[in-house]
Structures are given as structure tokens and as C-alpha cells.
Amino acid sequence: MNQVSWQFYRGIDTIGGTVIEIRCGDHRLVFDMGRIFNPAAPVFDAVNPARGIHDLQAMGIAPRIPGLFDDGTDAPGLHTLVAISHSHLDHTGLLPYLRTELPVLLHEDTYRLLRALDDVLDGPHRPLNYQPQPYGSVTEFGPFRITLVQVDHDTPGASAFLIETPDLKFVYSGDLRLHGAHPEWTVQFGELARAFGPDVLFIEGTRALNEDNTGMLFEGELADKLSKVLKGAQAGVYFSYYPRHPERLHSFVDAVRRSGRKLLVQAPHAYIYEAFGGDLDGCAIYGGGMEQWTETARRWVAEKGFEVVRPQDLQGRESTYVVNFDYDRFRDWIDIQVAPGGVFVHSNGSPLGPFDPAWNNMLVWLETLHLQFVSVGSTGHGARGDILSIIDTIQPRVLMPIHSLQPQRIGLPTVNRLMPQYGKVYRADDLAAAKPPTEDEMAPVEAPQR
Ligand SMILES: [Zn+2]
Ligand SMILES: [Zn+2]
Secondary structure, eight states, rough: OOOOEEEEEEOOHHHHEEEEEEEETTEEEEOOOOOOOOTTTSSSSSSSOOOSSSHHHHSSOOOOTTTTEEEEEOTTTTEEEEEOOOOHHHTTTTGGGTTTTTTTEEEEEHHHHHHHHHHHSSOSSSEEEEEOOOOOEEETTTTEEEEEEEEOOOOTOEEEEEOOOSSSSEEESSSOOEEEEEEEEHHHHHHHHHHOOOOOEEEEEBBOOOSOTTTTOOOHHHHHHHHHHHOOSSOEEEEEOOEEEEEEHHHHHHHHHHHEEEEEEEEHHHHHHHHHOOOTTEEEEEEETGOOOOHHHHHHHHHTTOOEOOGGGGTTGGGGGGOOGGGGGTTTTHHHHOOTTTTEESSSSSSSTTTTTHHHHHHHHHTTTTEEEEOOOSSSSSSSSHHHHHHHHHHHSEEEEEESSGGOOOTTSOOOOOOOOOOOOOOOGGGGGOOOOOOOTSSSSOOOOO
């Protein structure tokens, strides 16, 4: 009766969009609430925006799980807890459609970030029943005991879950890395997870094709690298980053202070940065797009007494500044009359990479305006070798890799593995079929799966 079962609705062979359900008796735990981001084929876009959860479900973007979403379905007698590992849209993009009475377990920094995004940018904008918790807290939910564990990822509040049921123990890694500013958090997660003794480990494999971190900058190297870029710059310097990673702005604040230039930050980004303890002393606000600021952002800028520098104010004075400048501000370069020889620093954020059609468009803008493209970023995901070392530390009874275009690459010859499948309901007995993968089974496949 109380036998535990679990199933994968989304997010096995995609980057994010993870939705896994673990059921035990009349209680179920569902994590995360992500939307897969596929910029090459978004299905719904500015021309055909989704009208609600029904549209997303009809096109296969959101799963149909009775009693979870605002779709008129019910799950009588079933108690549901939703858990969110971190703020990224590929883990939270379905929150705007969640039933508001369902409890949502998340780390208090993830909560703080989602609320700040609601205030000034692109939060879920929904009055959800958030249950923010600190790291190490244990949440009892019927037969479940869920512990939030800190991991290092490129957003605050990133968590892994240790999930205990009367039958089986599960570990969910969330997204994580070992090359960030706090590798010790991820190392400690591995040790805690090993001591927990999981039967099943769900772990991400975003960078399954990158064996190690060769050619990649570590988070801690960014400020020095940026300093060098600023030193060599003759004209304007513009940069984009993902505002859900306020720590990244700190690298820019640090490098710009050393450069003698003045940092201009977009109001929403500055608001989020300050909400996470960022120091904006000596910075001003970039006023491009200020007509789109929310009331909260507008009030905050006024109350703080920030100087607001608008695009036309930059004409002929670009070399005095470093400007936080997202892709959706590129038109401002026309008003700035941007001088040739300036630099655009891409530090993650949109466009996400060459797979994003906006990437090519970005390059056309830069070429037309004679601006130099420089990439100074660091991914939030561990290389394959790092993920395998974490698995080796944890030593789960069975590994089930997810969150990867090539999940078959994530495995160790010493650890039993079961490749997850959509639509299958797993039970404890199914674990007996797990076996260590062979090198052949872990080989890269030619065309990435979708
Ligand atoms: Zn993710
Ligand atoms: Zn993430």
C-alpha cells in the first residue's frame, strides 16, 4: 500500500524542464517545475504567445499531472508537495501555472530571488504557497523527510535534496558545479549524500560532452580577466550577464573599480544585486529602457537617489563608463551613436549560445557597429569528469542520470545504473535490473537526442 513509486514527466534528455514525481501512499513529492528552453524552436513566441497551461500541455511543453496545475483537474485524496532546487527558468518556468494552494518547498535565497524578480523583472508573478527553508532543514511531509543541501551553481539558493521514504532513499542533485566560487559546498553535498546512503541518485549531466574544464574560465578568474579587457579598451565597454546570478555582477563591480571608469547598471539588475548584499557604491543606473521599469524599480531608484544615465548622455563620453547592457537594449547603441572600437563582453545570459538564433543576430549588430565581441563567462554546470567524481563519492545503489542531451554519457563502470524512461512508473523491484554501464553504452551519440 505504502510502496514508493516514482516517474519522470520531463527533463531526462533535455537541458532542464525537470519534473519528477515520487509517490508514497497518499502523498506525492514533485520537483522541479521547469520549462525547457529551446530558442531554436520555442513553439510559443511573441507572435504566438501561450494563453495558459492548456496551450503548453497541448504542445507537449508542460506535463498533464492531475491536481497540479490550474487546468481544472483534481487529484482527490492526494497530498502534494512541490520542491524547487533553484531559480533558473528551466526549473521554475511552470510555477506561474501551479495551483496556488500547493506548498512549494525551496531555499530561502531562492524565495528571495523569485520575489525580487517579481518586483522588478520576470518572476513567477503568482501568489504561491512558498515554504522557504534554510540549508540543513528537514521537512516532514507524510511519509517523506526532505533535507535541503547547499550546492554551488550560478544562482543563489541552489539546493540538492536528500529524500527519505520508509522504503527507499533518493538524492536529487539539482544543478551543480565544482569550478565555481564555492566548490566546497558541492564537495560537502557529495559527502552528506554518501553518508545518507541513497538507493537512487538523480544527477544532472548538462556538460556530458565536456570531459573536463579545459579552455573554460573559473568563476574566481573572471574579475582579473575583466580587468585586462577594461585596461585594453579604447572606447565604450558594454556587458550582459544573467540577472539571476547577482554574484557575477560583483566581478564587474570589482574590475570596474580598478579601471577608473564608472559602472552603469540596469535598474532591475541593480535591485536584485542589492537584495543579495551587493554594494553599489560609486555606481549609477543605466536609464536605457527606463520606461519599462516596474513601479517598484522606479521607486527604488528614486529613494536611493541614484544618478540615472540615459543613452543620449553617453554620446561622446563612452570611454568614461562600463555599461550593463542586455541583448534587448542593443537598439540603444543607435541613440548613443556608439563609437567604433568599443567592446561587448558576453558574460553568460541571453543569448545563451550559438544554438540560440539571437546569437547570430548579436554578432551582426556587433559587426555592423564595429564592436569587439569578448566572452568572459563561466558555466553553472560541472564538466563530465566532475559529475562522475561526485557520483563516485556518493556511491548510490542505483544511478539515474537526467538533465542532459546525452544522459548515457553519465555513468561509472563501478556504479549500477538504470537509464530513466518517460511514462514508466518505477518501483523498488525495478532497481534489481540496474547494472554498471559499459564504455560502449556511454559513448557519445552522433546527433544529440531531443
Ligand atoms: Zn537546469
Ligand atoms: Zn540551473
